[in-house]
Amino acid sequence: MKKQEVPQDDANMLEGKFTEPCYAVDEEGKYIKVGSVGWEPKNVIMQQAWDAVHERVEEIREQVEANELSPIAYYMEKQLMDLSVLSGYTGFFRWTVKRHLKMKNFIKLNDKKLEKYADAFEISIETLKKKELL
């Protein structure tokens, strides 16, 4: 890649926080570092991955509203966690977390357990209790 070919296709993926250094060749064929704000194919691929996440979150929102899945399932998906990540942050076993993803088990949880989930998601325990889906 020549230095003038280093892509500058901004899709705000980096939110202006930094530019990504790319190695590219100058006029003499020597390698230098050039900052890039983004590249169209990469933006498309990243958007594809995020669209898939958002789609799953919406599916789960509907299931929570239908009283099948619990808000824990919603926040887990929304914060890109899986069972092992959430189990790590709460200290519950994976199979325990899996149980708590069902609404019928969730409503029986006491404050102490809810607190652990609220901490893991960095939300308030009231939000969880009121089944608010932020």
Place this chain on the structure above:
Amino acid sequence: MAIDFKHEQSAHCENGVASNLLHFYGIKLSEPMIFGIGSGLFFSHMPFVKVNNIPVTSFRPLPGVIFRRAARRLGFSVKRKKFRSPDKGMAALDGLLQKDIPVGMLVGVYHLSYFPAPYRFHFNAHNLVVFGKENGNYKISDPVMDDYASLTEAELKKVRFAKGLFAPKGHMYWADKIPTNPDFKKAIIKGIHHTAKDMLGIPVPMFGVKGIRFMAKKVRNYPTKLGKRKASQFLGQIVRAQEEIGTGGAGFRFMYAAFLQEAAEILELDWLNDTAEEMTQIGDLWRSFAVATARIVKDRSQVEDAYNQAADILLVIADREEQVYKDLKKIKK
């Protein structure tokens, strides 16, 4: 307290941390040099190992390996420590900082407050250096940022003890025995040999040049085997592994070419410049593969033909890379 630590931004976190740490100890090696000496170029495609139900493709060895190899070949000794208790982990860090030792560490990306949101997922093998503490805030040299950053004690604790796959458990590392006069030539040649061997010699079809051909075959079959939606997700994931932070397919080829240019000068081998040029063109081919993929993801028409075209690019890449590693293998010890 703060140590006089020079931060230079880099394209890949592990090389960047290694380069910045070594620089602190008076050994100035660029990011590509660390990458080459540490044999950072690799390829594997494992359809049986899945994350989020999508096969894993990787353009690099396991996290930590590049730095470990580079340090060993340059004669550094590196100390490492993990912790059960977050408080003990933070206290141990403070102890090292008090002795003016910059500390490298593995952290989770998800809670890194200065990271752009689209890049924040539960990836637990990001590297950075902590080089000071002021008013309870830690001074951070994160190689992807163009400047120094800072984290509060609570923030640093959270990312050091992130949970999930490859949980870092407070993993920190620092240079211990520092060599006075490392033999660069020897280290470079070792690094090159290792890369050539990894890319040509692993007798399993999922790795190295063989792995690229293997993946090409899989890609060709994606649309008939998986259906449109899943096929485009699988293909997209390959390019994500190729182009996102911390990985790098095309980017790694360019970085390796930059390494070969520097190596040509140090080893006084002019032909390495030609190899670098070939590697540059191969990097451009990886980019064409990404362009072809993005087109498929964006507009799912004329599917089968498009997948075949993408697979064909991979086969050309495999052939040309094979020749490069065969040439590199011949370099004299």
